[in-house]
Amino acid sequence: MTIPRILVVDDDADMRQMLTQFLRQQGVIALPAATEEEVRAHLAQGRIDLILLDVMLGDENGLEICSRLRRDQAVPIIMVSTLSADHQRMSGYDVGADDYIAKPFNPQLLLARIKAVLSRTRRSASLAHRRNTKTFRFDGWTYNAKRDEVLSPAGVHVALSKRETALLQALLANPHIPLSREEIAAALDVSGESTAEASGRAIDVLVGRLRSKIEAQPKDPRILKTERGFGYVLATDVTVDDT
Amino acid sequence: MTIPRILVVDDDADMRQMLTQFLRQQGVIALPAATEEEVRAHLAQGRIDLILLDVMLGDENGLEICSRLRRDQAVPIIMVSTLSADHQRMSGYDVGADDYIAKPFNPQLLLARIKAVLSRTRRSASLAHRRNTKTFRFDGWTYNAKRDEVLSPAGVHVALSKRETALLQALLANPHIPLSREEIAAALDVSGESTAEASGRAIDVLVGRLRSKIEAQPKDPRILKTERGFGYVLATDVTVDDT
DNA sequence: CAGTTTATGTAACACCATGCAACAAAATCG
DNA sequence: CGATTTTGTTGCATGGTGTTACATAAACTG
Numbered sequence: 001m002t003i004p005r006i007l008v009v010d011d012d013a014d015m016r017q018m019l020t021q022f023l024r025q026q027g028v029i030a031l032p033a034a035t036e037e038e039v040r041a042h043l044a045q046g047r048i049d050l051i052l053l054d055v056m057l058g059d060e061n062g063l064e065i066c067s068r069l070r071r072d073q074a075v076p077i078i079m080v081s082t083l084s085a086d087h088q089r090m091s092g093y094d095v096g097a098d099d100y101i102a103k104p105f106n107p108q109l110l111l112a113r114i115k116a117v118l119s120r121t122r123r124s125a126s127l128a129h130r131r132n133t134k135t136f137r138f139d140g141w142t143y144n145a146k147r148d149e150v151l152s153p154a155g156v157h158v159a160l161s162k163r164e165t166a167l168l169q170a171l172l173a174n175p176h177i178p179l180s181r182e183e184i185a186a187a188l189d190v191s192g193e194s195t196a197e198a199s200g201r202a203i204d205v206l207v208g209r210l211r212s213k214i215e216a217q218p219k220d221p222r223i224l225k226t227e228r229g230f231g232y233v234l235a236t237d238v239t240v241d242d243t
Numbered sequence: 244m245t246i247p248r249i250l251v252v253d254d255d256a257d258m259r260q261m262l263t264q265f266l267r268q269q270g271v272i273a274l275p276a277a278t279e280e281e282v283r284a285h286l287a288q289g290r291i292d293l294i295l296l297d298v299m300l301g302d303e304n305g306l307e308i309c310s311r312l313r314r315d316q317a318v319p320i321i322m323v324s325t326l327s328a329d330h331q332r333m334s335g336y337d338v339g340a341d342d343y344i345a346k347p348f349n350p351q352l353l354l355a356r357i358k359a360v361l362s363r364t365r366r367s368a369s370l371a372h373r374r375n376t377k378t379f380r381f382d383g384w385t386y387n388a389k390r391d392e393v394l395s396p397a398g399v400h401v402a403l404s405k406r407e408t409a410l411l412q413a414l415l416a417n418p419h420i421p422l423s424r425e426e427i428a429a430a431l432d433v434s435g436e437s438t439a440e441a442s443g444r445a446i447d448v449l450v451g452r453l454r455s456k457i458e459a460q461p462k463d464p465r466i467l468k469t470e471r472g473f474g475y476v477l478a479t480d481v482t483v484d485d486t
Numbered sequence: 487c488a489g490t491t492t493a494t495g496t497a498a499c500a501c502c503a504t505g506c507a508a509c510a511a512a513a514t515c516g
Numbered sequence: 517c518g519a520t521t522t523t524g525t526t527g528c529a530t531g532g533t534g535t536t537a538c539a540t541a542a543a544c545t546g
Contacts, residue, residue: 147465204495208495228542404523451505471533
């Protein structure tokens with residue numbers, strides 16, 4: 001595996017430098033960029049493995065840039081935001097980012113997320129990313145991301161809680177790829193402070209609850225399988241419609 | 244297209260209320276603040292697009308506060324002053340404000356300056372937008388802003404109260420973007436000071452009432468969804484006719 | 487292989503946010 | 517004014533989510 005090349009996008013010079021410097025110390029190639037144009041120049045020219053994008057490029061611009069980049073490119077994106085409220089926005093308004101992290105963040109946590117996203121996207125390199133994706137189908141089930149609706153093979157509407165939905169989304173984005181509890185927690189954790197996961201079994205219980213809703217036999221799951229000692233996997237193929 | 248959030252800083256209650264009230268009528272989210280502490284609280288917590296700062300703050304000098312805020316934050320500031328002499332001082336003493344305006348001022352002039360500063364700082368400036376807009380369509384429903392009429396998908400006229408209408412407007416202006424209770428309260432409250440909505444559940448009840456009128460199944464809302472731990476979101480696309 | 491250890495499934499509980507009905511206050515209208 | 521409508525408040529019910537405790541399954545150890 002080559003050294004990852006990460007594009008640090010922030011219009012604030014201090015923040016930009018701080019981030020690139022830190023990342024370089026961690027042994028990755030970090031390239032600074034201040035504007036969307038610079039980003040596109042880098043993308044057109046070099047091999048960029050990941051984009052670290054600050055949300056606060058003027059209120060909503062970061063989000064727009066994110067979805068715009070996502071429309072054209074397959075490069076994974078991690079959004080950085082200062083305000084916890086932005087996280088709510090991002091989770092509700094699907095921009096297509098692969099992960100979010102709140103400022104101020106623990107450097108180690110940032111690294112972990114970067115690693116997680118990179119390994120996730122490298123393993124599923126050929127996988128077309130979400131972008132404007134709207135409908136997922138797996139094992140007869142249907143999940144409409146826009147309407148946030150789940151239909152059983154029989155066509156019955158099944159109500160999932162917010163958390164259950166988020167878990168399903170995380171799994172659908174990584175079919176056949178085992179996700180560790182940490183990765184799942186990171187995907188779920190909209191609030192940024194993911195340390196809350198250290199103690200509990202929240203993920204396990206959540207998985208159990210999702211199984212009870214989408215598995216015919218929750219005791220012997222066919223869709224959401226356990227990876228003992230590691231985490232869980234979505235064990236079915238997934239097709240994505242962009243309708 | 245997000246509604247701009249403007250922080251009105253003035254230690255004189257009357258002036259504060261007058262300004263917030265006026266701005267809210269113009270369709271922006273105006274939040275009152277009396278002290279530097281309150282300002283910082285808002286800045287730390289919410290997304291503020293612009294600060295309207297009175298020079299004549301009793302004990303503290305507005306100029307000092309301005310430069311202090313400017314040192315830490317990137318939020319644009321417009322200074323309001325009563326004395327033309329202040330203008331002299333401000334221009335000579337570079338505090339970092341983006342613009343100045345003298346009291347008493349022409350409301351339209353203030354609006355124009357706000358718009359100018361907002362667009363200059365590349366934040367969403369959609370002030371005049373709301374004027375001409377007339378008809379919103381969402382999920383089969385129609386809301387005619389001019390006649391203040393709501394039509395159901397079946398073409399039946401539905402009567403909404405003032406507050407219900409205001410809530411609907413706020414949501415229609417931000418489709419797919421979750422709004423916090425505080426933001427909703429600010430968008431509703433034309434009456435000024437009651438930013439202390441934190442205590443009550445008025446918003447929740449109001450949302451419930453709107454749901455009972457525009458949701459086929461208020462128990463399982465498809466249009467006005469809950470963002471647990473945060474607020475509410477309009478979960479449908481919205482088209483706007485200007486005719 | 488039996489016993490032990492460890493990981494996972496899951497029911498029961500606790501806690502809190504939200505939905506909502508009922509009431510109270512306030513505004514509106516005649 | 518009084519009547520009616522609107523709006524806020526309160527208390528209770530409901531439902532989502534994390535924690536805990538225990539049962540069960542898998543892995544490990546000799």
